[in-house]
Structure formats: C-alpha cells, structure tokens
Amino acid sequence: MRSKLFVVLKTVFLGLGLLVLTPSVNPTSAGKPSNPPQATAMPQSTSSAPSQNTKSADQAKPLAVWECVTSWYGEPFDGQLTATGEIYDMYAATAAHTTLPLGSVVRLVNTRNQRSTVVRINDRGPYVEGRELDVSYEVARRLGFEQRGLAKVRMELLEVPSRPSPVRHD
Numbered sequence: 001m002r003s004k005l006f007v008v009l010k011t012v013f014l015g016l017g018l019l020v021l022t023p024s025v026n027p028t029s030a031g032k033p034s035n036p037p038q039a040t041a042m043p044q045s046t047s048s049a050p051s052q053n054t055k056s057a058d059q060a061k062p063l064a065v066w067e068c069v070t071s072w073y074g075e076p077f078d079g080q081l082t083a084t085g086e087i088y089d090m091y092a093a094t095a096a097h098t099t100l101p102l103g104s105v106v107r108l109v110n111t112r113n114q115r116s117t118v119v120r121i122n123d124r125g126p127y128v129e130g131r132e133l134d135v136s137y138e139v140a141r142r143l144g145f146e147q148r149g150l151a152k153v154r155m156e157l158l159e160v161p162s163r164p165s166p167v168r169h170d
Helices: 002-021 137-143
Strands: 064-073 094-097 105-110 116-123 133-136 150-159
Touching: 064 137, 105 137, 116 133, 116 137, 133 137, 137 150
Parallel strands: 064 133, 094 116
Antiparallel strands: 064 150, 094 133, 105 116, 105 150
C-alpha cells in the first residue's frame, strides 16, 4: 500500500513539475497558430543521425528529457476510444501517459538499440506499477521491442499543446 502511494505521489509531482517547467506555448511555434500533428503525419526515424537539410521534430531541442519503462498495447484496444476521443489505432504513432498533457509530442529512443521515433500522446495510462508509458504496437515495432513487451526508453518532450485562452463573458 505504501509503495503504491509513493508511485502515485511521484507521478503526480513529476507531472506537476513538467507543467511548471514547460512553457504554455511551444517556443518553436510561438506566434504561429497551433496545429497538433496527426498520427499519420508523424515523422519516423530509425537512427540517431540528424539530417542537415531541414529542421524537423526529429531534430527539435527537447523541453525535458527523462528515462522510463514502457510497454505497448495493441489488438484488444484497437478501435476503442482514447482519452482524446479518437479511435485507437494500433498502427499509428501514438502513446498513453498518465500526466503529460494530451496532444504532447515526444521523441522516444530505445536505450538498448538507439532506435527512435516521434509520437503524440493521445491517451491515459499505463495503469501498471513501474511503467510510465504505453505505446502503440507500431511504435513498439519501430523501436524494436514488440517481442520483448517492455523497454527502457529516453523520453524527450518536444512540444506541449498551447492552452486554450479563457473565454470572457462580458
């Protein structure tokens, strides 16, 4: 019981810390209209070597970086609603996190083989002690741990969706 409470408190404080430390508007898109990327349009990278030609999400400087254990979820959830109201697609580049704002974009790097990919947070979870992230089957395949089921990944927070401006009733 005490360890579950500790994990919950740790997760809450990590989430609050991220919210405090990250700007409300992504600095790379300040002044531009916010248009969250779609899962099908997410860039994919299988190496850590950046391209010299363009500045993409694969090259963006992270707002925060940490390591965590991740698992994947697939067929039993395919077609179900996510926390964003989207239909879960196990072949999309999406992930579930308990505290990151929905719509956040993160780069994941498998610490074992250095494969990386960029995903969008569109669901809540995982609800298993010791895990901080659940990714779609496709992401697990790209990162090379679909057979193992679990992996240690480096998470690099690239973009936090801007907060909607408050509605004024005059």
